[in-house]
Structure formats: structure tokens, C-alpha cells
Amino acid sequence: MLIGLVYLFAGGxxxxxxxxxxFTAVGNRMPAPGVKRSTPKDGVRAVVCVFExxxxxxxxxxxxxxxxxxxxxxxxxxxxxxxxxxxxxxxxPGRYSxxxxxxxxxxxxxxxxxxxxxPVEVLPGVWTKVQCWVxxxxxxxx
Numbered sequence: 001m002l003i004g005l006v007y008l009f010a011g012g013x014x015x016x017x018x019x020x021x022x023f024t025a026v027g028n029r030m031p032a033p034g035v036k037r038s039t040p041k042d043g044v045r046a047v048v049c050v051f052e053x054x055x056x057x058x059x060x061x062x063x064x065x066x067x068x069x070x071x072x073x074x075x076x077x078x079x080x081x082x083x084x085x086x087x088x089x090x091x092x093p094g095r096y097s098x099x100x101x102x103x104x105x106x107x108x109x110x111x112x113x114x115x116x117x118x119p120v121e122v123l124p125g126v127w128t129k130v131q132c133w134v135x136x137x138x139x140x141x142x
Contacts, residue, residue, distance in 0.1 A: 002037070005033055010056070015090065015125065015127070016089065016090070016091065016092075016093060016122050016123065016124060016125055016126050016127060016128075017038055017089045017090040017091040017122060017127060017128070018050070018087075018088075018089050018091060018098070018120060018122060018127070018128045018129075018130055019086075019087070019088040019089075019127050019130075020086070020087060020129055020130035020131055020132055021043040021081070021084070021085045021086050021087075021127070021128050021131060021132070022043045022045075022046040022048065022081050022085040022087070022100060022132045022133070022134055023043045023044065023085060023131065023132070023133050023134070024043075024044050024133070024134055026053060026086070027132045029119050041086050042084045042085065043081065043085015043086060044085045044134065045081055045082075045083060045085065046080075046085065046100045046101075046132075046134055047075075047078060047079070047081075047100060047101040048078070048079050048080075048081065048087050048089070048098060048099075048100055048101075048132065049071075049075055049078045049097065049098070049099045049100070049101050049106060050075070050076045050077040050078070050089060050091065050096050050097070050098055051071050051073045051074065051075050051076060051096060051097045051098075052073040052074050052076060052096065052097070053073070053094075053095040053096060053097055053115050053119060054071055054072075054073045054097035054116065055114070055115055055117070056111060056115040056116075056117060057115070058071065058072045058073050059071050059072065059106075059117060061070075062105065064123055065103045066107055066108060066109035067102075067106070067107055068099070068105060068106040068107070068108070068117075069105060071097075071099065073097070076091065076096060077090075077091060078088050078101075086123055087129075092122070093120045093121055093122050093123055093124045094121075095120070095121050095122075095138070096117075096119070096120055096121075096122065097116065097117045097118050097119055097120075098118045098119060098130065098132065099117070099122055100110075100134050103104075104133070107134060120125055
């Protein structure tokens with residue numbers, strides 16, 4: 001899963017968490033000068049797993065891929081998306097790592113400068129909006 005864009009917007013008193021959509025990454029996703037990659041209109045069904053902030057040293061990676069056999073931090077929440085890939089998860093303020101789940105594997109393709117896997121921060125009274133990506137089994141992704 002790649003968390004592409006992160007937006008913050010105010011929630012009600014005492015309400016905060018993450019809200020977003022899971023999309024399938026297909027075709028050429030490589031950045032290129034002067035080329036803007038579009039976001040698909042609808043997302044896909046997926047399972048979104050929120051863990052305590054997880055460093056690359058705390059996972060069992062499948063080779064050098066973005067798939068993980070195990071995540072050795074505590075899972076905080078898990079949620080299914082709707083038919084259009086949307087999810088909303090209430091969380092206490094803090095820093096988390098977001099993975100999607102595929103069979104017995106977890107997927108996350110982005111890391112920060114400290115090698116934390118797919119990090120996201122939840123602020124008090126704020127909903128953090130994220131876009132997540134999963135790889136397709138049938139089409140090339142570059």
C-alpha cells in the first residue's frame with residue numbers, strides 16, 4: 001500500500017482518526033517531468049490494518065518486495081473497505097503504520113526517512129485523510 005496524499009480536516013469534539021480510499025495501482029506509476037498521474041475514480045475492496053508505528057526492522061519482509069509475512073508491532077485496528085474502497089477508522093492521537101492485507105501477507109510500499117513503514121499521524125480532533133494503493137495481480141505496475 002502506498003499512502004500518496006495526506007490531508008487533515010477537523011472532526012467533532014474528541015473525534016479523530018484516519019479516513020481514506022484504497023485504489024489499485026496499475027500501469028505506469030513512475031514519476032516523470034511534466035506528467036501528472038491521475039487517481040482512479042473508484043477504489044477497491046481491501047482490508048486495512050493499522051499498527052503502532054512500525055520500523056522496517058520490525059517486520060519480516062518477502063525478499064525486497066513491499067509484502068511482509070509478519071509485522072512485530074501491535075495491531076491497533078483493522079477495517080474492511082466498502083465496495084468503492086472507502087474506510088474510516090477512529091483512533092487516538094499518535095503515529096501509526098498502515099498496511100493492507102492480502103491473504104496471509106501485509107502490503108505497504110512507502111517508508112519515511114527513518115525507515116518507518118507507511119507512517120501516518122493522527123492529531124487530536126482531526127481526521128487524517130489518506131489515499132492507499134494496492135498492487136494488481138494482473139497488470140504491470142512501474
